[in-house]
Every structure is written in structure tokens, then in C-alpha cells.
Amino acid sequence: MEYVIDNVQILQGPDLEIKHDCGVWIKNEEIYKILPKKDYLDHLKYINGEGKYLMPGLIDLHVHIMWDGSKDPVSTLKEEGYEQMLIRAVSYCQDYIEAGITTIRDIGSVDDIALHVAKGIKRGLIKGPTIIASGKTLTMTGGHDPFWARFVDGPNEALKGVREQIFKGAEVIKVSSTGGVYGRHEGESVGNAELSMEEQRVICDEAHKFGLNVASHAIGREGILNSIQAGVDTIEHGHYLDEELITMMEERGTAWNPTLYVYQTIASLEEIPAYAKQKALEIVGRHEKAFKTFFDRNILIGAGSDAGSPSTPHTALLDELLMMYKFIPNTKEILKTATTNAGAILGRKVGQIKEGHKADLVLLRDNPLNDLNNLRSVDKVYVNGELVYS
Numbered sequence: 001m002e003y004v005i006d007n008v009q010i011l012q013g014p015d016l017e018i019k020h021d022c023g024v025w026i027k028n029e030e031i032y033k034i035l036p037k038k039d040y041l042d043h044l045k046y047i048n049g050e051g052k053y054l055m056p057g058l059i060d061l062h063v064h065i066m067w068d069g070s071k072d073p074v075s076t077l078k079e080e081g082y083e084q085m086l087i088r089a090v091s092y093c094q095d096y097i098e099a100g101i102t103t104i105r106d107i108g109s110v111d112d113i114a115l116h117v118a119k120g121i122k123r124g125l126i127k128g129p130t131i132i133a134s135g136k137t138l139t140m141t142g143g144h145d146p147f148w149a150r151f152v153d154g155p156n157e158a159l160k161g162v163r164e165q166i167f168k169g170a171e172v173i174k175v176s177s178t179g180g181v182y183g184r185h186e187g188e189s190v191g192n193a194e195l196s197m198e199e200q201r202v203i204c205d206e207a208h209k210f211g212l213n214v215a216s217h218a219i220g221r222e223g224i225l226n227s228i229q230a231g232v233d234t235i236e237h238g239h240y241l242d243e244e245l246i247t248m249m250e251e252r253g254t255a256w257n258p259t260l261y262v263y264q265t266i267a268s269l270e271e272i273p274a275y276a277k278q279k280a281l282e283i284v285g286r287h288e289k290a291f292k293t294f295f296d297r298n299i300l301i302g303a304g305s306d307a308g309s310p311s312t313p314h315t316a317l318l319d320e321l322l323m324m325y326k327f328i329p330n331t332k333e334i335l336k337t338a339t340t341n342a343g344a345i346l347g348r349k350v351g352q353i354k355e356g357h358k359a360d361l362v363l364l365r366d367n368p369l370n371d372l373n374n375l376r377s378v379d380k381v382y383v384n385g386e387l388v389y390s
Contacts, residue, residue, distance in 0.1 A: 001026065001027070001028065001029065001385050001386070002025075002026065002028075002032075002036060002044065002045070002203060003026055003044065003045040003046070003047055003228065004023040004024065004025045004026070004040070004044050004045065004046050004047065005023055005024045005026065005047050005049050005054060005361070005363075006040075006047060006048055006049060007023075007045045007049045007050060007051055008023070008024070008035075008051070008052060008053065008054040008055050008363070009051065009052070009054065009196065009367070010022060010024060010034070010054070011053065011054065011055040011204065011337075011368075012034065012156060012352075012353045012354070012376070013352060013354055014336075014352055014354075015332070015339045015340075015351065016055070016332055016335060016336065016339065016340070017225050018367075018369070019034070019319055020035050021036065021037050022035060022037065023035045023037065023040070023046070023055060023176060024359075025044070026359045026382075026385045027385075028214045028222075028357060028385075029358065029359055029361050029384040029385045029386075030349075030356060030357065030385070031353060031354060031355055031356065031357050031358075032355065032357055032366045033355055034218070034354075034355060035229055035243075036253040039243065041164055047375065048192040049313065050364055052164040052352065052363050052364060052379055053363070053364040053365075053367050053368065053374075054126040054361055054362070054363050054364075055339070055353070055361070055362050055364060055368060056100025056251075056340075056343075056350070056352050056353050056357075056360060056362070057100060057101065057103060057129075057138055057303075057321070057340045057350070057351075057360035057361060057362050057381070057383070058099070058100050058101045058102065058317060058338045058339065059101070059102070059103040059104070059105075059303070059338055059339065059342035059346070059350060059351055059374070060096075060105070060303065060304060060305050060307065060315070060320075060338070060342075061104075061105045061106045061181070061220060061234070061257050061302045061303060061304035061342055061346075062099050062102075062105060062107060062215075062225055062236055062245055062257050062304025062305060062306050062307075062318040063104050063105065063106050063107075063304070063306070063307040063314070064106060064108050064109065064114075064132070064306070064307065064308035064309065064346040065092055065104070065106050065109070065113075065114050065117060065138050065308060066085045066086070066089040066108075066109055066110055066113045066114065066308070066365070067090045067307075067308030067309060068088060068308065068313070068318070069307060069308050069309065069310075069311065069312050069313030069314055070164075070197060070268060070310070070311070071269070071271040071272055071273075071310055071311055072272075072273055072310065072366070073223060073308060073309065073310060074147065074182075077110065080103035082111055082113075082127060083357075085111070086116065086117070086322065087114050089109075089113050089114065089117045090117055090120070090126055090128075091122065092315075093126060093127065093128025093129065094115070094128065094313040094346070095130060095314050095315055096128065096269060096314065096315055097127065097129060097131045097314040097381055097383070097388050097389050098378065098381070098389055099266070099317070099375075099378065100362035100375065100378045100381055101127055101317055102130065102346055102349075102350075102360035102361075102382075102383050103130045103131075103165045103348075103350050103360065104131055104132070104206050104325045104360070105128070105131075105132045105133070105212040105215075105304070105321070105346070106118070106132070106134065107132040107133075107134045107137070107172060107236070107299075108134065108136075108137045108145060108148050108174055108217075109133060109134070109135050109136065109148055109216050110111075110147055110148045111148075112135035112136055112168055113134075113135075114134070114135060115133050115134075115135040115168055115169050115170060117131060118130075118131035118132070118169075118171070118284075121167060124388075125230070125311055127388055129383065130350075130360070130383070132170060132171045132172050133169075133170060134170050134171075134172045134173055134174035134215070135165055135168055135169075135170050135209070136148055136149060136154050136156065136165060136379060137149050137174040137175065137176055137217070138150055138161045138162060138173065138174065138176070138194070138195070138203060139151060139152070139176040139284060140152065140153060140174070140194045140195050140199075141153050143176050143179070143184060143188070143194040144176040144178065144180045144188055144194060144217060144349045145176060145180065145183045145203045145217075146156060146181050146183075147183075147253055149176070150165065152195070152199065153199075153200065154343070155199055157253065158195070158199040158200075158202045158204050159206055159265070161203070162202070162203045162206045162207055163206060166206075166207070166210050166212065169387040170212065171212060172212055172213050172214070172215055172216070173203060173207045173212055173213070173214045173328060174214075174215050174216075174217070175200055175203055175214060175215070175216050175217070175227070175232070176194055176195060176216075176217045177193065177194060177195050177196055177200065177216045177217060177218040177226055177232075178190060178191070178192060178193055178194055178218050178219045178220040178221035178222075178223030178224075179191070179192045179194060179219070179220070179282050180182045180217065180219065181219075181263065181274050181276050181279040181283070181312055182267060182272075182273070182276040182279075182309065186275075187287050188211055188371055189220075189221055189279075190219040190221075190239070190279055190282075190283060191219075191220035191221075191240075192223075193220065193222040193223040193225075193226055194223065195226070197225075197226035197227075197229050197230050197286065198230075198231065200214075200216070200226060200227055200230035200231075201230040202227075202228075202285065203230070204230050204231040204232055205292075207232070207322065207323055208231070211278065213233035213345075213346070213347065214231070214232045214233050214234075214236065215232065215233065215234045215236055215257075216232040216234065216235055216236060216240075217236050217237060218232075218235050218236065218237060218238060218242050219237050219238070219239045219240065219263040219283065220239075221240040221242065221245070222242060224238060224240060224245055225245060227246075228245065228248050228249060228254055229248075230235075231252070231343070232254065232258055232300070233254065234235065234254070234255045234256065234302070234345060235244060235249070235254060235255070235256050235257070236259060236304065237256050237257075237259050237287075237294050238256050238257075238258055238287075238290065239259065239283045239286050239290065240283075240286065240290075240295060241256070241290045242290075243348060244356035246294050246297050246299065249299050250298045250299055254299065255299060255301070255302060255341075255345045256285065256294075256299055256301050256302070257258075257298070257301070257302045257303070258290075258301065258304075258324075259289050259304050259305065259306045259320070260287060260288070260291060260318045260320065260324060260327070261305060261309070261312065261316060261319045261322075261323040262305070262306040262309045262312045262316075263280050263283070263284050263287055264284055264323060265310070265311045266280040266283045266310050266311070267280035267281045267310055267311075271311075272310050272311065273310075276310065284376060288327060291324070291327050291328070292327050292328065294325075295328045295333075298340045300324065300345050301337050301339075301341060302337055302341050302342045302345045303317060303320050303321055303324070303334075303337040303338035303341075303342060304320065305317045305319065305320040317338060318372065318375055318376070320377070321334055321335070321337070321338060322335065322372055322373075323371050325372055330367055330372070331371070332369055334372065335368060335369065335372065338351075339352065340352055343357075352368060358384060359382055359384060359385035360382065360383055360384065361381070362378060362380070362381050362382075363378075363379045363380040363381075364377045364378060364379035365379050
């Protein structure tokens with residue numbers, strides 16, 4: 001597979017700078033070269049981009065592909081068996097492609113369903129985005145989101161749990177460091193620390209030996225602190241971040257995926273289960289303030305939609321980006337959270353149009369740097385250099 005996408009406005013490199021008078025040379029599933037027109041070679045195949053905007057494929061760092069995004073997804077779980085959940089997860093793959101989202105990170109999946117979908121895509125059995133999946137979450141007994149938990153109590157169980165997920169093919173490890181807003185009617189609080197720092201440290205040490213990142217569901221302050229000290233790679237949600245915690249994250253290179261939209265939604269809708277709505281109402285103001293205060297600090301901030309969660313259907317990445325923009329009205333910097341920053345957080349060569357990076361590309365009719373809503377104007381999508389949507 002070798003060709004050049006010609007006649008395009010390229011959002012190139014880490015800063016998504018518009019580049020004219022060049023083509024993108026795709027070879028062996030990668031971006032081989034940004035080729036100036038004066039250096040075009042006669043033997044190459046050229047695809048006319050008709051003056052449209054070529055950007056890196058979008059990345060959603062936090063989804064649950066087997067959840068349905070209804071007002072109460074747990075109730076759907078109770079009605080569906082394993083086979084139906086698996087079919088549901090597969091059905092969403094095409095939605096991601098059509099939205100220009102070429103990589104997703106699934107961190108929390110009943111019966112490891114996302115691991116199986118990820119393997120099916122790798123083997124070419126189904127079309128879809130690259131899925132980096134954790135499968136089950138490592139959680140204390142009775143902890144947050146027990147329906148997709150692998151319960152672990154104490155360092156020895158934590159070690160066994162992380163090794164089990166790695167053996168099953170997980171490419172990221174998810175831990176629950178605090179309680180959550182949604183999932184259970186009683187028995188958990190967003191402020192409660194769940195997995196201890198010692199348990200998380202064992203998990204992080206073992207995951208890092210295998211080259212895997214660790215993502216931590218962490219809302220309350222004590223749980224965030226435990227996760228940072230243990231060495232997790234990303235804080236998911238992070239409502240109670242403060243100056244001391246952010247400074248620690250800067251020193252340790254810990255990233256943040258705030259997932260703003262889902263909590264704003266849960267707090268605003270009447271149909272949401274009452275217990276979840278009440279908890280969300282108590283913390284969304286703090287969440288917004290943390291995002292506004294710490295956006296410009298020296299940490300990587302990534303975009304994660306929490307798609308599949310209450311009233312957050314697949315795909316919800318644009319909703320997340322627009323919520324970010326509402327608080328920080330800087331189009332380019334917000335777009336980088338789902339491209340450049342997200343690729344860096346994953347530690348993979350994705351999220352940029354750059355030589356040596358994966359040829360995951362989206363051709364848009366309109367310029368997303370002018371308006372994030374132009375991300376809806378998807379014309380073509382390429383994954384690993386293959387045209388998968390047109």
C-alpha cells in the first residue's frame with residue numbers, strides 16, 4: 001500500500017499547523033513523508049483531496065464500548081446477556097469510524113468484552129478503530145463499578161489481578177481509586193478512597209514492567225493522592241485536584257483526562273437516577289473550576305468522553321471537546337487534547353500527521369481550527385492507511 005494524498009490543507013505536527021503545497025505519502029500503514037509538490041515522483045499514485053482539510057484521526061481516551069449511553073446503562077446490563085453485550089459493542093465500532101475517531105481507549109468492560117472486540121479488529125474480522133482496552137477494572141471488594149470489576153484486596157491480590165488482565169491481552173490497566181457518581185445506589189461515595197496506595201503501587205510496578213499504562217478512576221482528593229504516589233499514568237476525572245496535587249503531577253509526568261461532559265450531563269437531566277444526579281450536582285462546580293485553573297499547567301490533558309455512561313452515547317468525543325471549549329475557548333489547544341496530547345498520553349505514534357506515525361487520518365470538508373463543530377464534516381477516514389469510510 002503506497003500512495004500520496006494530494007491537494008489538501010494539512011494539520012501537521014504537534015501544533016496542528018496548516019501546511020500547503022504538500023502531499024502526505026502513505027507507505028506500509030505509516031506516514032512515510034510529508035512530500036513537497038516540487039518533489040513529487042511520477043511513479044506514485046496520487047489521491048486528490050479536493051482542497052479539503054487533512055487532520056490526524058481523533059482519539060477518545062475514555063469509553064465503555066459495551067454500555068449503551070442510556071439514562072441508566074446498568075439497567076440495560078441487567079436485561080442483556082453476554083452475547084447481546086458483545087453484539088452491542090461491535091455495533092458501535094462503525095459509529096466511531098464515521099465520526100473520524102480512529103483510536104479509543106476502553107477502560108472498564110463487563111466480562112472483558114472490549115478485549116475481544118479489540119482482538120477482532122486487529123485480526124481483521126470487523127472494521128473499527130484501534131481499541132486499547134483494559135477489560136475488567138481492578139477494584140477493592142465492593143468498590144466502584146462492581147459489574148466489571150476484578151476484585152483485589154491487598155498487595156498479593158493486586159499483583160495477581162494485574163497479571164490476569166495482562167495475560168488476557170489488556171493493553172492498559174484500569175484501577176478504581178475512589179468511589180463514583182454512578183453505578184450503585186448505596187455503599188460508595190466520591191470522596192472515599194478505595195484501593196490503597198500500596199495496592200496501586202504493586203499494580204503500577206507490574207504493569208510498567210510489561211510496558212502498559214495505568215489509568216485511575218479518581219474523584220476524591222485522598223484517592224487522587226494515592227494514585228499519583230503509586231505511579232499511575234493518568235488521573236481519570238480528577239474533580240478534587242488542587243495546587244499541591246497538580247504540582248505532584250507535573251513533577252511525576254502524570255496526565256489528566258477530566259471527562260467533563262458526562263458529569264455536567266448527569267447533573268443536568270431529570271431522567272438520571274436520583275442518587276447519581278445528586279452526587280454530580282455536588283461536584284461539577286469543583287470540576288469546572290479545576291479545569292479552568294489547571295488547563296495551562298505543565299501536564300498533558302487528554303480528551304475522554306466516558307461514552308456509554310448515562311446520557312453519553314457513542315460517540316460523545318465532540319461533546320467533550322465542546323464542553324472543554326466552553327470553559328477554555330481556545331480551539332487549537334482543545335483539539336490537541338484529542339490528537340497530539342492523546343497520542344503522547346498513550347505513548348504511541350498516533351495523533352499527529354508526522355513522518356513515522358500511523359496513517360490514521362481524517363479528511364474534513366471544513367476547517368476544525370475555525371470551529372470545533374467542523375469535526376462533523378467528515379469526508380473520508382483512513383486507519384493504518386486503509387480507506388475505511390467515504
